[in-house]
Amino acid sequence: MARAGVKSPRMALIRDHEEFRETLLGMSLPLFVREDWGHGGMICRADKHDQVRSMPLEQFARPVAIELVDVRDRRDGLSEIPLRCSRR
Numbered sequence: 001m002a003r004a005g006v007k008s009p010r011m012a013l014i015r016d017h018e019e020f021r022e023t024l025l026g027m028s029l030p031l032f033v034r035e036d037w038g039h040g041g042m043i044c045r046a047d048k049h050d051q052v053r054s055m056p057l058e059q060f061a062r063p064v065a066i067e068l069v070d071v072r073d074r075r076d077g078l079s080e081i082p083l084r085c086s087r088r
Contacts, residue, residue, distance in 0.1 A: 008069065009066050009067040010026075012027065013062065014063040021055075027067050028038050030045060031068055032044060032065075033060070034064060036062040036064070037062060044069060045068070079087045
């Protein structure tokens with residue numbers, strides 16, 4: 001899809017916490033981190049680099065970073081939903 005010009009999120013496993021905190025593995029903000037496997041686990045969102053540095057990455061067994069492609073519209077009523085670190 002990205003080759004066709006459709007903006008699509010990049011994903012990457014976080015193997016080295018410090019490398020991710022420093023480089024974002026080449027991703028751009030905003031992004032979120034969640035467990036690669038399973039549902040209902042913790043999810044963390046970061047809009048700024050300092051939020052990435054304070055993420056509790058050690059609490060994930062297999063963390064994956066995913067760029068956030070925001071398609072919300074001010075008219076849909078979803079534009080101000082906050083999400084930092086929480087259990088789903």
